[in-house]
Amino acid sequence: MTWSEMPMTRSMWCSTISSVMGAGKSSLLKSIAGLEPIASGRILIDGRDIGAIPAHKRLQCGVTLAPEGRGIFPDQSVLDNLLLGAYSLQATAAEINALVGHGFELFPRLAQRQAQWAGTLSGGEQQMLALARALAWRHRGENGSSPRPTARPSRRA
Template identity: 60%
Template sequence: MLKLNSVKVSYGAIEAVKGVSLEVREGEVVTIIGANGAGKSTLLKSIAGLEPIQAGQVLIGGQDCTLVPSHKRVGLGVAMSPEGRGVFADQTVRENLLLGAYTRRGNAGAIEAAIEREFTRFPRLRERQNQLSGTLSGGEQQMLAIARALMSEPKLLLLDEPSLGLAPLVIKDIFAAIRQLRQSGLTILLVEQMARQALGVADRAYVLETGCITLEGSGKALLNDPKVKAAYLGSH
């Protein structure tokens, strides 16, 4: 579904991503863990086409998308729930969902069915559907960001720090939704600082340190790796 070959991303003289190669197979949940500033979000943005790469190659579904603009990657089946949620604050919940379905415009019946599906997945959004998104709680905004990404019916869902700034009970709900999406067969690439939860839901995982992949393996293997435990999991 996704393959990165020696991807490099720089901000001026600062190299944020240093030749990263990884792959995500169809139907997998793959997670990337790492400390703040490791380059995780930059890497995800480069996959979505929101950050240009200086070297390397991005393959989506076997197609070279290195130079394909972000809005066209949505048409190829890539959708992203960004760090910080990025909801349109002056639009209602329903309007945000409609904006997420812009590649499907002209098919009103399918769009309404998709809205109903997301309202079933996140009942709070149904209750808030006519409310301005900027007035939602952080957890409700995160649910909306994920639901909006799903409105395009992606083949590959990119989730960037979905637990950021949320209360423990809300985080539990978000990860329950990720597990449900995994069971549906959706391919997911997850960037997450809550390493224990992320590795628990992942088929495979990568550790990113200062722009480089330093470890990779199954989610279970990395959960039990002494280096990962010491650096990211703490005592349990």
């Protein structure tokens, strides 16, 4: 099966891509994020072709990528890590506060540690931080409305 035969058209869904090593999974994700050129085909978000949009502007289209190795800023606080994710959104202070609040709502443990340096968190907490940033920094609607979360991870009691 080729990637072109794999339409991912549902909003608010999480898709899993699995295959043998070297099949192009990472290349696919990097292409969607704008970090690698698209060899053929198109990437549509809400019917809009984002293939020509530079990587740093795709966040505003709703594309986020939580990189391997957690991708946090270890010498910054948990709160600062979440705030840095809002930089390219050009969001208002109220929107930024809502986004940070959403990240803490998704992972309450991070709210308890918001002043702590991210590099001193446990590995699981660092992964929570990377995911909170990726999930919380969704694009604002076409009308400039507040950002919306992509999904809520299930929490075990």
